[in-house]
Amino acid sequence: MRHFRDAVSLCTLCSKVRLLTQYDPGISISRGNVFRAFEPKPDRRSRQTGAQSKQKFIKNPEDRDYELSLNPQPREERMPVDQDWTAVWPTAQVFRPSVVPLPIRMGKGASVVTGFVPPSKYANVELLKINNFLHLTPPAVEKHCNTIKKFMTKFPEELKDEHLRREHFPLEITTSDFCFSGPAVRHPDSRICTLKINLTDLNLEERARNKLILLLEDRYDVENDTMTIVTDRCPTRKQNRDYAIYLLTVLYHESNRVQPFEESKSEHDDEKFIWDRSKAKAALEEYLEICKETDERDSSSNIEKFGCVMTKLVDEGETQENLEELKNASIEFLELKPFSIEAKEISN
Template identity: 55%
Template sequence: DGQFRKLELYRPKEVRRKKRTEIKFDLPHPRHTRMPVDQDWPSVWPTAQSFRPSVVPLPLRQGYVERGAPPGKFANLELMKIPNFLHLTPAHLAKHCQVLRQFCTEWPAGLETDEKCEEHFPVEVTDSDYCHSSPTIRDVRSRIVTLKIKLSRLQLDYHAKDKLLRLVKDRYDPATDILTIVTDRCPLKKQNYDYAHYLLTAVFHESWKTEPWEADKEEADMECFLWEKSRSEANLHDFVRRMRQSLGDEEAKGLEHVQRMSADCSDEEVRSVEEVEQYAEAVCEIHNGGESDYAWEKYKKSVCSLLGLGRDTPVGGEVQA
């Protein structure tokens, strides 16, 4: 045929390949295909565990594929490495509560409402726990402790309250009357909890201390007008005593608050008179709240009540129309 034949001294060996026997396993179908509709789920998933696609009867997808649908649940590492809450379904919680019911005690009597709870437990402490899908289970925010208490529950006088507000600065909210202390300096939550209570105790006792230089403050140095121990209070007490001593029983019939007092009335007895309290409140409102028609009208009513003057009686040169 015109082609040169090659001389083959050795015949090529044929490679013999042994055909492997294919072994077929009779694998069962996934469990979720064999579960009834009313399956007891707490028995299937009793505790926290990694995601198993053959058990969960949900068409879940997780992941990202460019220009494609997210991968399914089988052989999906994204579903396996994130935490799931399949062990905390309503059915699980109902069973847990039923088992724990035998260890529970009755709710304390007298704490039925939030107001009663706040009355008996005025200090509110808040902290947080965090859950992450990372190798570490620590979170620096979990050590933060927040303590809240209403300032009115501390029963402070004016000096102690004023000093405490200067110490806490912007941690006090005047709109809600709540003092908030946030501690995050210590590495452990228990340490920050103790530190928050220590700060509350420290500022409380420090606010009651009176420094020697505070005794040198005069009335003009005060931040606001204070009725207690003021010249206005001393003048009013002196005026009420002289009025009681100068008026006889017959002349004091129109002034019941004067008639009720003894001849040598003390300062405490004068302070307890309702008309004196109204006058003191009106004077403080004019000094601290500023002059207004309402403040002067309130001052006028308190003076008329204190002196036993009727509404039709002119006061201080007032002209009646």
């Protein structure tokens, strides 16, 4: 309690002295009527005494290029027109009305007396709630680009072709950046990573490819033959990117791995119709062996054509077009002559 009273007495004394010096210029509390600069942490090892010490720590008022005042002029009124704004607002920070030389107004008007004019920027809480982009002005962006330009390399002209670029860089990872007004600079959706790759770029066998499609489920696009992995479990983008790469690695090695129960896989367990392993091909080959003695024609091309038609029918389903193609392929393979029923008029 005693220390508190001493502090209050000292503050009262300083206020009285400040008032006396303000109204009576003849009164001075400094020695020699000079201004002494204050150093919070002076270098004790290089301390000097006498006249040298006075020259180091004392500064004359006429040597200052500014005036000491109880009501200083706002910085926005002292700013030159051609100043470097990147030095005034170098990084993202809270809005400060005394620094921004713009007549900004925001919010809802108080009453009819003011004509519902939005409040000015001073003491405006609405301007403090949102994020500003005063640090991302065109000169600031250009300055940043020129700074990091020496660390960048020019994009190769040969890779401007999309097909060539996909051949050398098959893996595609997509992320998103957002500019929004909110309590934090980081948008929650900016952490999401989307990985895409074509299955043909993985160089998998037919068995491994079918197993990978089963593991992917709805993440596989049949039309484009691409797999898509979306990761958003981790809090940062880098963690989600590493997790997506980890999932791709695990899926690749698991699809190449052969489990003991996979050896007993039959034709009905296949993910799609395989003509080389089907019973239809074995039946056609057996039929050709029987007719080989009397038939000397080469029917290997007809078997392949019939296999393509049969595969399309099983994979796409029984449509009128697929059934018509199967009928024509069967007639061509068996060398049957097409027949037609002609309607004849019967006279009584």
